[in-house]
Amino acid sequence: MAPTSRRNLLAGAGSMAAAAAIMAETRPAAAQAGPKPIFAVPATTIPIVGEQGVFPVRRIYCIGRNYAAHAIERGSDPNREPPFFFQKPTDAIQNVAVGEVADHPYPSLTKNYHHEVELVAALKSGGTNIPAEQALDHVYGYALGLDMTRRDLQNGMAAEKKPWEIGKSFDHAAVLGPIHPVAKVGHFTKGAISLAVNGTVRQNSDLTKMIWSVAEQIAKLSEAFELKAGDIIYSGTPENVGPVVKGDVLLCKLEGLPDMSIKIV
Numbered sequence: 001m002a003p004t005s006r007r008n009l010l011a012g013a014g015s016m017a018a019a020a021a022i023m024a025e026t027r028p029a030a031a032q033a034g035p036k037p038i039f040a041v042p043a044t045t046i047p048i049v050g051e052q053g054v055f056p057v058r059r060i061y062c063i064g065r066n067y068a069a070h071a072i073e074r075g076s077d078p079n080r081e082p083p084f085f086f087q088k089p090t091d092a093i094q095n096v097a098v099g100e101v102a103d104h105p106y107p108s109l110t111k112n113y114h115h116e117v118e119l120v121a122a123l124k125s126g127g128t129n130i131p132a133e134q135a136l137d138h139v140y141g142y143a144l145g146l147d148m149t150r151r152d153l154q155n156g157m158a159a160e161k162k163p164w165e166i167g168k169s170f171d172h173a174a175v176l177g178p179i180h181p182v183a184k185v186g187h188f189t190k191g192a193i194s195l196a197v198n199g200t201v202r203q204n205s206d207l208t209k210m211i212w213s214v215a216e217q218i219a220k221l222s223e224a225f226e227l228k229a230g231d232i233i234y235s236g237t238p239e240n241v242g243p244v245v246k247g248d249v250l251l252c253k254l255e256g257l258p259d260m261s262i263k264i265v
Contacts, residue, residue, distance in 0.1 A: 044090040046122070046143065046232075047097070047178040055122055055140070055179050058230030060088040061221055062118075062147055062168070066211050066236025073239050083212045083220050086165070088147075088234075092174040096260050104262040106246050107170055110150035113244055113264075116237035117195040117203050117252045119188055120145040121214050122179050126227030135218035138227070142188050144252050144260045146175035146195075147234050151243070174234070177252075177260040189213065191255035193238060197248050205238030212236075 045054035064084050065071040071081075096102040106113060124140035147168070154167025188207055195203040212220065214235055221227060244250065244264050252260040 042091075044093055046093065046095060046176060048141070049098070049178045049180050050184065051181070056230050057090045057093060057232060058228055059225075060090055060092070060174055060232055060234070061085050061225075062088060062234040063212065063217055063236045066217075067205060067209050067238045068211060069205070069209075069239035070237055070241065071211070073241070083217065085221060085224075086168060088169045088174045092169060092171060094172045094175045094262075096175060096177050096262060098178060098258045098260075101249065101261045101263050102175075103265045104148075104175065104250075105172060106264050107148075107150060107172070109166075110152055112150070112152040114149045114151040114241050115195055115197070115202070115244055115250055116147040116149060116241050117193060117254075118145045118147055118237050119143075119193065119207060119214070119235045119254060120176060121218070121233045121235060123218075123227060123231045123233070124229050126222065126229060126231060128222050128226045130219050130222040130227070132213075132215045132219040135215040135222075136187050138218060139182055139187065139214070140229075141179040141181040142185060142257070143179045143232075144177040144254045144257050145234055146250070146252060146260075146262070147237060148173045148175060149241075151241075175260075175262060176232075177258070180257060185256055187214075188254070188256060192253070193255070194253045196251045196253075197242075197244060199251075202242055203238050203240045209238065210236060 044057040046057060048055055062085060064086060065074055065076050120143040122140045123138050125138045150167045154164040157164035157166060190206060190208045192206055194201055217233055217235060246264050248264045250262050
């Protein structure tokens with residue numbers, strides 16, 4: 001190849017390389033970042049009392065039959081049987097503001113819709129095989145919650161020995177007040193918890209009657225799952241769960257936290 005042709009070829013190659021570099025620099029960052037989601041999925045968050053930031057939810061864990069009297073009414077042995085857990089989808093959360101009476105839609109498919117008032121713990125960190133004596137170090141804060149349940153669907157699936165998520169894991173099934181940071185309210189190991197329907201008290205107990213404490217629940221969960229920041233745990237409901245119908249107003253109380261209220265619509 002003649003010297004002039006070689007120089008022209010090298011010059012052309014240099015120009016193309018320079019052009020490619022410029023294009024890479026000017027290309028939008030998103031185009032360089034690899035595959036993009038084909039649509040956006042909203043993140044689930046919970047308001048935090050006294051903070052501008054919100055709590056991002058990673059997973060929702062719930063413990064079953066964690067008060068002895070409730071275990072009995074559900075036909076179970078309350079003598080500290082090993083705890084069992086189930087999950088709800090994060091987008092099942094319905095946030096309820098302090099002082100609000102939030103409309104709560106009566107769900108499809110059920111004719112026996114039940115209330116279950118509960119203390120909810122929100123984690124700021126996690127791990128595996130967490131010792132119970134260190135478990136509360138991972139709690140960011142607490143909230144008042146309702147584990148709403150399509151009881152007829154749950155019971156029907158349980159009778160057939162099939163998974164009963166359809167009774168627990170549906171839209172708006174995880175009603176939740178705002179999170180109160182531990183730094184402001186401390187840890188909840190005792191305190192009255194209750195639920196009234198149209199002014200009549202139905203559930204009325206104390207956190208001390210939990211079979212498994214929040215710390216023990218975290219420890220047990222971490223044996224089966226790697227817990228992480230953003231996980232929340234519904235810690236169980238007292239006895240006297242029962243049905244609600246459209247028009248009912250539910251008032252939930254937990255000593256040390258503001259009340260939470262919904263209206264079934």
